[in-house]
Amino acid sequence: MKKNSLPRASRGGFTFIEILVVTTIIAVLMAVGAVNFRTANQKARDGKRQGDLEEVRAALELYRTEVGSYPLSLTFGGSLSQGGTTYMEEVPNDPLDDYTYYYSSDGASYGLCASLELDTTGTCAGASCGTGITCNYQVENPL
Incomplete structure (x- = not known):
């Protein structure tokens, strides 16, 4: 009784080693892609934070020009308005729920802070930008 009439080189299919090598290569490529994807998301959120603070800075400067001082407090997620004039419809929140922006003012100057994920x-x-999160990026009023 013949078990196999074809020579070994003629049989189709892959060896275990070939499958293992291909699987390893795919796993390495997926790991590299996941790391790059995570870093890209962090960069995007950091860019949004910086852009948000610049928009708030512009609204604060307009507020100071018209009112004569900076607001003593700022509600993130709320509006920035005074005497019927709205300077910013919605003061932005940090893109991550666990992070917050920080604002302090004495009326003559202000500090606006955020916590960047990549530049620490x-x-x-x-200042605290969330529970256990230290702020590491600051925008101040121009002198």
Whole structure:
């Protein structure tokens, strides 16, 4: 009784080693792609944070020009308005729920802070941008 009439080289299919090598290559490519995707998302959120703070800065400067001082408090998610004039329809919130923006003012100057995910070298006078999250990016009023 013949088990197999074809020579070994003629049989179709892949060896276990070939399948293992291809699987390993695919896993490595997926890991690299996942890391790049995560970094891209962090960069996008950091860019949004910086853009948000610049928009708030512009609204604060317009407010100061018309009112004569900066607001003493700012409600993120609310509007920035005074005496029937709205300077910003909705003051933006941080793109992540666990993070918050920080604002402090004495009327003559202000500090506006956020916590960037990728650039952690800056400081914001020890301000908190969420539970256990230190702010590391600051926008101040121009002198």
